[in-house]
Amino acid sequence: MRPLRRRTAVSALLLALATGAGAGSTVVATGGGGRPHADRTLLDEVRDRGELRVCTTGDYRPFTHLDPDSGEYSGIDVDMAADLAASLDVEAEFVPTTWAELLPDLTSGACDISMGGVSVTLARAREAYFSVPYLVDGKAPIARCADQDRYRTLEDIDQPGVRVIVNPGGTNERFVDEHIERATVVRHPENTTIFEEIVAGRADVMITDTSETRYQETLHPELCAINPDEPFTFAEKAYLLPRGDEEFRAYVDQWLHLALNDGTYAGYAAEWEND
Structure with a gap:
């Protein structure tokens, strides 16, 4: 059973936190850097728009997956998006994008x-805000189980003849470009099919987030996450x-804080762990 939705009570709690209001106090609300309270914020626009x-x-x-046949999204963060929207009394509308865009x-x-x-990256943080983090992660390899002892370190992986497959446009590609010099880099544009390339023997290893390596080994018995508890980063x-x-x-920070502590996030994650 999924956790109960939280709605307007979050708004009231957040308003007090965001403005620093206390009992009997007079507050002039400001944002970071001393800016005056915005006349219009996404809190207003989203509710007016209804989505x-x-x-x-x-x-x-397990975070986001688009079913090519049904056109439906699923995943932990898809469920979390719906929960965030419900807390604002609106619907979630998913906008397709790529890691590069x-x-x-x-x-x-x-x-x-x-x-x-x-x-979370500093490059992204220069142009946008991040919410409070909800998961600690890091880069680690995944390979065919028969080969897992060959690729335990970066030095093991970065060898002539090793084919390192990577999806373009995100932190995986950035990590590979910075650390792989001697191995052959295979850039595969479809992240949904990239692990099948390793299974089929057209690539040897991928370096990605530990959360993804753990999930993908449950989908592909031929693949093993390598040292996910000791990631490279x-x-x-x-x-x-x-x-x-x-x-x-x-x-968003207040909503996420509650979701991480009242069982909401854990409930959605558990559905994918048992998938």
Whole structure:
């Protein structure tokens, strides 16, 4: 059973937190950097519009997956997007994007929030806000189980003759470009089919987030996540928000804080762990 939705009570709690209001106090609300309270914020626009526009790639299970036949989205962050929308008394509208266009689509106003296993990076943080993080992650390899002992370290992987497959436009490609010099890099444009390339023997190893390696080994018994508890990097996942909208960010942070502590997020994640 999924956790109960939280709705307008979150708004009231958040307003007090965002403005710093206390009992009997007089408050002039400001955002970060001393800006005056916005006359219009996404908190108003989303409710007036009746929908929360969510950019998501649809190619990163267990967080976001687009079924090519039905056109329906599913995943932990798809459920979380619906929960966030419900807390605002609106519907979630999913806007398809790619990893390369994820940030430009958000900053152009094509969507109100980007969700779906988005890694926190300083490059993204220069152009947008991140919510509080909801997951600690990092880069680790996944390979055919028969070969897992061959690819335990970056030095093992970065060898002539090793084919490292990567999806373009995101943090996986950035990591590979920075660390792989001698191995052959195979850029595969379809993240939904990239793991089948390893199974079929057309690639040897992929370096991606530990959360994805763990999930993909459950889908493909031929593949094994390698040292997911000791990743090559430290990373966090969060939701990407438009820069400058302090009220909307504060609301999302408060909603997410509650979801992480009342069983909402854990409930959605458990559905995929048992898939």
